[in-house]
Amino acid sequence: MPARPNSVLLNTGDSMPLLGIGMWNVDPKDVGGSVKAAVKAGVRCIDCAWDYGNETEVGNALKELFEEGVVTREELFVTSKLWSNFHDPEDVEDHLKDSLRMLGLDYLDLYLIHWPMAFPKGGAKVPEDKDGNIIYLEITLSETWKGMEKAVRSGLAKNIGLSNANSKMITDVWNDATIKPSVLQIETHPYLSQAKLVDFAQAKGMAVTGYSNLGAVARSWAMSDEPRVLQDEAIKKLASDLGKTPAQVILRWLVQRKVAVIPKSTNPDHIKENTEIFNFELSDENMKIMDGLNRNYRYVAFWADKPVDGKLVFRDPNCFNFPFGLEY
Structure with missing residues (x-):
């Protein structure tokens, strides 16, 4: 079965759009306008x-769009994610159902394990001890994956x-899984190409979605002197x-690598501009220019206080289930 256009x-045989809109860091009061405009x-x-x-x-917002006949549920691809307090396989379905209840949907097109580390259930979303160290549970991703597989079998x-x-x-998950992972979502942009x-992932047969495609400029911990992909001179020249x-x-550049993108925006003009990426192509030379901008710079690092000079300052380098030293 071929993929749908621009997907x-x-x-599993399903098609995932190469362009979406992200809801991370969108103020609840702006969500409705953003979703409907998109x-x-x-x-x-x-x-x-x-x-x-x-x-x-x-x-x-989805309810209004359905009622207005703008789109049907079957035309949408909706993703949500399992938070780290609910990695016990027995908690996965109930947590997913909570998201479905809030979204007003009967099923998700994609459910992801949000972060690979597990936290205790209840209390803070990121629990810390009296010394400020994050409290982890020793639950492997393969254990959590069993709960994810059950959610598929339940039709959720x-x-x-x-x-x-x-x-x-x-x-680790792939080798233990009965239902193989369909998608990997990671931070990727010209300064963090994550090519390897x-x-x-793609060689495994997984699709890849990239987040923070444009540098996550609106995040609260952005540093004034950090490199900004949207201001890169080589990119600006190509654009011109x-x-x-x-x-x-x-x-x-990302979708030509078959990496799906989910840029966040609350500006209707920017949202419209983001849809106009399928009517042109970057040449091989242009792709090489973009590939050459990588500097392994992360804008988003849950387990770090902040990126410094492109390197991560780890809060807890011994976090269970997270081998930091791997190149990719």
């Missing part, structure tokens, strides 16, 4: 998570996958030569 074919502009993939705290607002999720996982984690990890915006060039 990537998953190992869907009306032709976006069919909505990337959500329980942790984002705005799934109720996403659900309200059509596809399941991993997020923020490295090659060792993927291999993308190639590794092609008559496109830097954002469009970045998104096009």
Whole structure:
């Protein structure tokens, strides 16, 4: 079965759109406008998570779109994510159902394990001891995966996958899984191409979604002197030569690598611009220029206080289930 236009074919036979809209860091009051503008502009993939705290607002917007006849449920591809307090396989389904309740949906197109580390259930979303150290539970991803597989068998999720996982984690889950992961979601942009990890996942038959495609400029811990992909001179020159915006060039570079993108925006004009990435192509030379911008710079690092000079300052380098030293 071929993929739908501007989509990537998953190992289940489902098609996942190469362009979506992300709900991370979107204020609940802005969610409705963002979702409705995106869907009306032709976006069919909505990337959500329980942790984002705005799934109720996403659900309200979807309900209005369904009632207005703008789109049907079957035309959308909706993703949510399992938070780390619920990695016990017995907790997975109930946590997924909580997201479904808020979204007003009967099933998810994709459910991801949000982060590979497990936390105790109840209390803080990121529990810490009296010394400020994160408290972890020794639950492996393979154990949690059993709960994810059960959710598929129950009809609550059509596809399941991993997020923020490295090659060792993927291999561990893959080798133990009855239902193989369909998707890997990771941070990727011109300053963090993650080429080896993308190639590794795609060789396994997994699709890849990239987040923070444009540098996550609105995040609360952004540093004033950090490198900004949207201001990169090489990207700006390519954009000028092609008559496109830097954002469009970045998104096009990713989708030409068969990496799905989920740029966040609350600006209807920017949302519309983001949809205009399928009417042009980057040449081989242009792709090489973009590939050459990688500097292994992370904008998002859950387990670090902040990136410094492109390197991560770890809060807890001995975190269970997270081998930091791997190249990819």
